Amino acid sequence: MELAGSQVRERSRRRVADRLTAAARRQTAVTYQEPHPVLFATGLGAVAFSAFTDGPARDKGVVLHTRTRNAVGQRVDLCLFGSLDNTLDFRRGEALEGSSSSAWYAVAELLQSRGRRNTSQWDDHGLAVEALSIALNDRERADNPDHDDAPWTRPLALGHAADAEWFAVIYSDITLDPARWHLDRTGLAGTQRIIVGAPVWVRTAGPDALVRYAERRRPAPGRRSRWRRLPSG
Secondary structure (H helix, E strand, O other), X not given: OOOOHHHHHHOOHHHHHHHHXXXXXXXXXXXXXXXXXXXXXXXXXXXXXXXXXXXXXXXXXXXXXXXXXXXXOOEEEEEEEEEHHHOOOOOOOOOOOOOOOOOHHHHHHHHHOOOOOOOOOOOHHHHHHHHHHHXXXXXXXXXXXXXXXXXXXXOOEEEEEEEEEEEEEEEEEEEOOOOOOOOOOOOOOOOOEEEEEEXXXXXXXXXXXEEEHHHHOOOOOOOOOOOOOOOOO
């Protein structure tokens, strides 16, 4: 949606967001029981932010992960890839160095083509699983299960918001065949549907709702040493 300069000045972000969601309502997944395919998705809940350090967005990529269930109990994982340049709270270099995914180029192709092209070794279902593995820092979790209790120790993790509202454009919407997929890796077990796309916006009730792991990683200030002059002689 494009607005003329005068319209941008007259409308707040909230009004623009409301107008966009109203226009896309019939094509937006809300309950996650809507007929496939959906073009947009929206939700409210916990969102985790991680760095996506491979591909064209090597130094400024970010991936959001959120999870929900529909009315029949199907677990839905959403992986939303965007840019740190569009965030207000995170900066380049806040994430620690982590392991690289061999599927980064395939995920980058999916994002750049907006879901229209997949020339990788993975089919659409396999690529969706790889995208979820990237979003969950799955390789880091497997190496150290204790990361789940202290997410700020995961190398690529940036932060989380416990209660965030989000809206996303969807590039891939996959329901896994249970006869083919037996996901038993940490974090992936129980996944039934994977949606991959890009965030249009994520917003919280206030700045305190977001936890930045860069602040958790800072060493606690130590006590100042007191120096005492020794008597001469």
